[in-house]
Amino acid sequence: MRIVILGAGQVGTSVAQSLVSESNDITVVDNNRERLENLQxxxxxxxxxxxxxxxSTLRDAGLADADMLIAVTQSDQTNLVACKLAHTLFNVPTRIARLRSPEYLDNPELLGEANFAVNYALCPEQVITDYIVKLVEFPEALQVLSFANGRVALVGVKAYAGGLMVGKPIREMREHLGDNVDARxxxxxxxxxxxxxxxxxIIEDGDEVFVLAADEHIRRVMVEMRRMTAPVKRVIIAGGGNVxxxxxxxLEGKCAVKIIECNPERTQIIANLIGEGLVLLGDATDEDLLEQESIEETDLFLALTNDDEDNIMSASLAKNMGCKRVLALINRRVYADLVQGGPIDIAISPALVSIGDLLTHVRRGFVAKVHSLRRGAAEAIEIVVHGDQKSSRVVGRRVGELPVIPGATLVAIVRDLDKLEDIAYAGMIMIKKKGHVVIAHKQEVIRSADHVIVFCLNKKVVKKVEQLFQVSVGFL
Incomplete structure (x- = not known):
């Protein structure tokens, strides 16, 4: 696929790196020569x-022959105009724009072909926000990811002594969970x-374990890996920027929130936009300020400024002063790899968190969801099964009969996503959710229209997985 990427910042670089590894023809456009030279x-x-x-620049980039434009510069206006030009002058089939302002997203008619001609709008700040809020809901987790419209959850947790399964073989997990709960x-x-x-x-103390189950069972499954902590009630946020x-x-109404912001004008803006939260003018790396705000009684410290060093320093200081759990946004991946699991519980790379949504629209049409795992080292993908036994290599076959792809594991199937099913939540409350979740044991037969979730230990096997689920030429 021929793809033109506008913008060589954090998001553009991450996108380029992911797509180059999948044998695409990539051209990156930026006005910063040094940044492009480093990328090349x-x-x-x-x-x-x-x-x-x-x-003229877009023509030089080969947009006339491109299959896709991905406009991810820092400027919403640049991204929107580029999509319009790509549609009007070059007839590019797929046009993706990064948009930071919610006003464009709140008025989707502006993105139609008659206006800016954006096929898909990506808002990394909102994707990162949703990701962080999910981690507040599951404070024990390193990652919490959803598939099949929220019907299935994949959670990464660090196993600790005290978890029911720690020190025991995986086959015993089903006995612990009972007949009504299944997980993988x-x-x-x-x-x-x-x-x-x-x-x-055997699951060992300190293992990073990725476990998948139906959404209503995920908390019960997490108990197998570690002792559950109390819900988050007190949060301090360092940085009052967009994220x-x-x-x-x-988080308003769910827990007590304090925001520390060093810019007086921004502090006033934040105070006018939030209701119950407390806004503090100050420096999040100020030990006296953190002590004054009872950091030792805080459940979660979120370092969300635009500066990696400030985030690392403030989160490390908060942890050292007794905060139960700390999270930091860190743009440079090498920094994130160094600090996570040490002074910082969770290090988030913004570009890698948001790239999954973008890759969902870049990949082939039968890919419904893509999640980047372990800061880009692995991937989990949701694929919609098409075809029949004549046109598909998977329809009508048992999971155990599928070709083995080293590094890839089919872990779950969700079927009948258009039908409501009664669900026993927490063992007693009955709710209705769409779809039926099936853990992919070897005897399970794959059907057309199933949504299958595949875990890929490294991104090099993704293309092989996609090829396995392709239908033969001529299938409509």
Whole structure:
């Protein structure tokens, strides 16, 4: 696929890195020559220095022959105009724009072909906000990811002594859970090295375990790996920028929130936009301020400024002063790898969190969801099964009969997503949810229209997985 990417910042670079590894023909456009030269040294792609909204620049980038435009510059206006030009002058089939302002997203008619001609609008700040809020809901987790319209959850947790399954083989988990709860351990990372889980694999203290189950069962399953902590009631947010403010507003009414912001003008703006939260003018790396705000009694500290070093310093200080759990946004992936699991409980790379939504629209049409895992090292994908037994290599076959792809595991199936099913939540409350969740045991037969979730230990196997689920030529 021929893809033109506008913007070589954090998001653009992450997108380029992911797509180059999948054998796409990539051209990146930016007005910063040094940034492009650094990118070209590391990746096999083409670069163009220039203004992304000039037709001549887009023509030089090969937009006339492109299958897709991904406009992810820092400017909403640039991204919108580029999509319009791509549609009007170059007839590019797929046009994706990064939009930071919620006003464009709140008025979707502006994105139609008669206006800015955006096929898909990506708002990384909102994606990151939703991701963080989910971690507040599951404070024990390293990652919480949803598939099949929220019907299935994949959670990454660090196993600790005291968890029911720690020190025991995986095959015993079903006995612990009982007949009414089924789950699948998708992957284990032990000291950063992947361990392929089998029934005989023993879960060890310190393992990073990815476990998948129906949404209503996920808390029960997490108990198997570690002792559950009390719900988050007190949160301090360092940084009142776009992400910090969005998180604070989404947490209102759920827990007590304080925001520390160093810019006086921004502090006033935040105070006018939030209701119950407390806004503090100050520096989140100020030990006296953190002590004054009772950091030792705080359940969760979120370092969400735009500065990696400030986030690392403030989160490390908060942890050292007694905060129960700390999370930091860190743009540079090498920094995130260094600090997570040490002074910082969770290090989030904004670009890698948001890239999953974008990849969902870049991949082939039968890919319904993509999630980046372990800061880009692995991937989980949701694929919609098409075809019949004549046109598909998977329809009508048992999971255990499928070709083996080393590094890829089919972990769950969700079927009948258009039908409501009665669900026993927490063992007593009956609710209705769409779809039926089936853990992918070897005897389970795959049907057309199933949504299958596949865990890929490394991104190199993703293409092989997609090829397995393709239908033969001529299928409509």
């Amino acid at each position: 040294v590391r990746l096999d792609l083409r670069t163009i220095v220039g203004n992304a909204i000039l037709p 351990i998708s992957a284990i990372f032990r000291q950063d090295h992947p361990v392929t889980p089998t029934g005989d694999t 910090g403010l969005r998180v604070a507003r989404m």
